[in-house]
Amino acid sequence: MESGxxxxxxxxxxxxxxxxxxxxxxxLLLVGLVVFPFLASPYWLNLANQIAIATIGAIGxxxxxxxxxxISLGQGAFMAIGAYGAGLLTVRFGVPFYVSIPxxxxxxxxxxxxxxxxSLRLKGLYLAVATLAAQQIVxxxxxxxxxxxxxxxxxxxxxxxxxxxxxxxxxxxxxILVVIALAAALFAANLFRSRVGRAWVAIRDQDIxxxxxGVNVFGxxxxxxxxxxxxxxxxxxxxxxxxxxxxxxRFTIEVSISYLAMIIIGGLGTIxxxxxxxxxxVLLPAMINTVGRSLQDTAPWAATVLPxxxxxxxxxxxxxxxxxxxxGLARLxxxxxxxxxxxxxxx
Amino acid sequence: MxxxxxxxxTVSGLSNGMVYALVAxxxxxxxxxxxxxxxxxxxxxxxxxxxxFAFIAQFGLPWSLGxxxxxxxxxxxGLLVERLVLRPxxxxxxxSMIMVTIGLSSLLRxxxxxxxxxRPRAFPNFMPSGEVEFLGAVVGIDRLLVIAIAGILLAVLTxxxxxxxxxxxxxxxxxxxxxxxxxxxxxKRVLAVAWAMAAITAAVAGIxxxxxxxxxxxxxxxxxxxxxxVILGGLxxxxxxxxxxxxIGLLESYxxxxxxxxxxxIVPYIVLIVVLMVRPYGLFGKEIIERV
Numbered sequence: 001m002e003s004g005x006x007x008x009x010x011x012x013x014x015x016x017x018x019x020x021x022x023x024x025x026x027x028l029l030l031v032g033l034v035v036f037p038f039l040a041s042p043y044w045l046n047l048a049n050q051i052a053i054a055t056i057g058a059i060g061x062x063x064x065x066x067x068x069x070x071i072s073l074g075q076g077a078f079m080a081i082g083a084y085g086a087g088l089l090t091v092r093f094g095v096p097f098y099v100s101i102p103x104x105x106x107x108x109x110x111x112x113x114x115x116x117x118x119s120l121r122l123k124g125l126y127l128a129v130a131t132l133a134a135q136q137i138v139x140x141x142x143x144x145x146x147x148x149x150x151x152x153x154x155x156x157x158x159x160x161x162x163x164x165x166x167x168x169x170x171x172x173x174x175x176i177l178v179v180i181a182l183a184a185a186l187f188a189a190n191l192f193r194s195r196v197g198r199a200w201v202a203i204r205d206q207d208i209x210x211x212x213x214g215v216n217v218f219g220x221x222x223x224x225x226x227x228x229x230x231x232x233x234x235x236x237x238x239x240x241x242x243x244x245x246x247x248x249x250r251f252t253i254e255v256s257i258s259y260l261a262m263i264i265i266g267g268l269g270t271i272x273x274x275x276x277x278x279x280x281x282v283l284l285p286a287m288i289n290t291v292g293r294s295l296q297d298t299a300p301w302a303a304t305v306l307p308x309x310x311x312x313x314x315x316x317x318x319x320x321x322x323x324x325x326x327x328g329l330a331r332l333x334x335x336x337x338x339x340x341x342x343x344x345x346x347x
Numbered sequence: 348m349x350x351x352x353x354x355x356x357t358v359s360g361l362s363n364g365m366v367y368a369l370v371a372x373x374x375x376x377x378x379x380x381x382x383x384x385x386x387x388x389x390x391x392x393x394x395x396x397x398x399x400f401a402f403i404a405q406f407g408l409p410w411s412l413g414x415x416x417x418x419x420x421x422x423x424x425g426l427l428v429e430r431l432v433l434r435p436x437x438x439x440x441x442x443s444m445i446m447v448t449i450g451l452s453s454l455l456r457x458x459x460x461x462x463x464x465x466r467p468r469a470f471p472n473f474m475p476s477g478e479v480e481f482l483g484a485v486v487g488i489d490r491l492l493v494i495a496i497a498g499i500l501l502a503v504l505t506x507x508x509x510x511x512x513x514x515x516x517x518x519x520x521x522x523x524x525x526x527x528x529x530x531x532x533x534x535k536r537v538l539a540v541a542w543a544m545a546a547i548t549a550a551v552a553g554i555x556x557x558x559x560x561x562x563x564x565x566x567x568x569x570x571x572x573x574x575x576x577v578i579l580g581g582l583x584x585x586x587x588x589x590x591x592x593x594x595i596g597l598l599e600s601y602x603x604x605x606x607x608x609x610x611x612x613i614v615p616y617i618v619l620i621v622v623l624m625v626r627p628y629g630l631f632g633k634e635i636i637e638r639v
Contacts, residue, residue, distance in 0.1 A: 122627055125582075128441075128445055129623070132571075133623075136571075136612075140612055140613045144609060261446070264442070268442070308460040308461040309457070309461075310457075311454075312454050312457030314450075315453030315454030315457060318449065318450030318453070319447055319450040319454065322439070323436065323447075326443060
C-alpha cells in the first residue's frame, strides 16, 4: 500500500513506470506475453495476433483522434495503402518483408500527409467528412486500378522468411507482432512526454490558444497525420504479411468504424485504451461466435442470426460506452487500480 | 437522338437527386437543431422501406394506410432514438456524437437484418409505372412523381421553418441555444420534434426507394452518398439540400451516362472535397469563420 509519492531525484520522477506497483504490473505483462504462446492453442494465438495488429492500428488512430483531436474516418484507406504497399513490394519486386513493411509504412505516412492537407481549413465534423471522402476515393482506386492492385482479385503474398525460417505459423508470427506492438506502444508513450506530444494535446484542447502560445498548429497537425498514418500503415503491412492475402474487403469504411470504436471504447488519448479497445473489438465477435456454436445443437436458428447479433452488439457496445462511460475501458481500469492502491483503507 | 439521351439522363438524375434531397433534409433538420450529423440516416431509410414492406406486403394493409402506419412508426423510432441515445450526450464533443450515430446505425441495421433477413424483397409497387413522352424522350411516370412528391415535401418543410412555432424555435436554438432557452423554448421538445421529422422524411424517401429500386440493403449506401449533397448545399439549409441533391443527382447521372468506368461512384466525393476546400459551409450554409 502506498501513502504518497516520495522521489528524491529527477530520474525517478521522470521514469515511464514510476510506482512500484506499475513496475510489478509491467513485469507481469512481459512475463505473460512470453509465456502465452507456449500455453495457448492455435485459435487463441490467432486471436492474439489479430489483437496485436489491431493494437498497432488503434495506437496510430489514437494519436490522430485521441491526442490531436482530428477525427478521421479514413483508417481503412490508410491500412489499405500499407497492406497493398507491402504486398505489391513483395510480390512484384521480391523485397523481403523486413524491408517492405517499413517502406509501406513510410508510403502510408506520405499518403497521410496528403489527406491531412485539408485539416489546414477544416476541423471537427467537416474534417471527418473529408476523410470519409478520402476513404471512398482510395477504395475506388484500389478496386478499379486493376493494373496495379489486381482490382477486386485477391493479392496473394508469399509467407515471409527470416534467416531461412518461414514465418507461416501463428506461433512464429506472434513474436514479430508482439515486439512491434510493444515498440509502438513505447514510442507513443514517450512521444506524449515530449514537446511534439504536448503540442498535439494543446491543439486538441484549444487550437486558438495553442496557436497563441506559439504552437505551429498546421505543422503539428500534419505531423500528427503522418505519424498516425505511419503506424496505421505498419499495421496494414503486417496484416498483409500475416494473412498472406490482401483483398479490398478488409479495408472498407467498416474497418474505419471498428477502429474508431476501439479507441472510443478503450479510451481516447490513452495508450492502454488502444490495447483494451483492440482486445474487446477483436474478442467480441469471436466470443459471440463461440456462444452461437455451442447453442447450435439446442437452437439451430442461432447460426443464421449470428452475424446480426455481432453487428447489433457492436453498435450497442459503442452506444453504451458513450452514454455510460465516455472515458472508456482505460478509465474503468484506472478505477480498479485506484481502488486497490489504497485498499483496504480507502479513506 | 443525342438530345433524348440527355433529357432522359436529366430526368433520372433529377429524380435520384430529389431522393437524395429528401434524405439530406433529414440531416439538415437534425443539424440545424442540435449540431449533430446523423450517420444513421441511411438506416432510417432502410427502416422506412422495410416498415412499408411489412405493413403493405406482409400485413396486407392498403397502401394509403400502410404509408401512414410507416410514417407513424418512423416518427416513433425517431423519438425513441432521441430520448434514449442522443439526449444523454447533449454537450459531449463532436467525436462522441459522430460515434454514437455510427453505433446506432450498426444497431439499427442489425435489427432490420434480424427481423427481415438479408435477402432483397419484392415490394408491391403502388406508384403508377407507365411511361410518357416528354419533349421527345420516354420518361417513367414514377420518376416524375418522385420529383413532384419530393418538391411538395420540401416546400412544406421550408414553410415549416419559416412560419410554424416549432420551426422558428428550431432556428432560434440553432442560432443560440442559451438565448433560446432564456426565451422559454424547450430544447428537449424541439430536439424530439427534429428527430421525429428526420425519421419521417427518411421514411418517405425509403418508401419511394422501395417503389423505384426495391427493398434491399443497397439502400444503406444512399445514406453515405448524401454527404456530398449536404456539404454542397450547406449543412443547415433546406433549400441547399434541394439544390445539392439536384446537382449531385444530375452529376452522377451524366457521368454514368457519358463515361463507362464507374466514375459516378466517386464523382460526388471529389465534388465534396473541392467544396470543402473552397467553401466549407456550402452554397447556402451559414458562414462560420474561425481562423487558427
